[in-house]
């Protein structure tokens with residue numbers, strides 16, 4: 001139950017990350033600009049993905065909060081859900097930035113980083129913006145479990161997205 005609850009707590013971040021794939025496309029966040037000859041983020045990071053993903057994470061989290069209150073209430077709940085959702089996509093964005101600096105093309109794999117970028121981003125921003133909630137909910141045990149569980153579930157869902165032709169590559 002404890003570990004299932006850990007997945008429940010991080011679920012808005014999963015939703016944000018997965019929804020970016022569904023809503024993504026169109027104008028890239030970096031407007032196609034390059035830095036030192038390489039794309040800043042690359043074509044895989046778009047405005048629609050960032051905004052759609054963040055909104056989806058917050059909305060799903062608000063519904064979850066009605067079913068089983070776990071993300072505080074009122075404005076605080078919005079802040080927590082925003083930090084989990086936007087944090088996830090910011091982490092993914094930072095990862096793409098680093099991948100481009102390393103010369104890895106869009107969609108080229110970077111094992112482990114590809115799978116936990118959004119988890120680390122969600123942890124980091126929720127720790128920064130909603131520290132009290134973070135510390136009382138993400139216990140070290142739950143964090144450790146999510147660090148192991150997330151890459152596994154990420155691989156499964158991405159394989160599914162690839163089979164459904166939502167993603168170009170299976171990672």
Ligand code: CTP
Pocket residue numbers: 020021022023024025041042043044045046047048049050089092096099105106107108167171
């Ligand atoms: N996506 C998006 N906007 C974002 C994040 C993701 O549009 N801010 C969409 C893109 O269609 C992207 C897909 O979600 O291709 C999957 O994201 P990810 O696997 O992180 O991107 P990659 O295409 O593999 O690119 P990168 O090498 O930069 O990780």
Ligand code: MG
Pocket residue numbers: 092095096114117
């Ligand atoms: Mg990524």
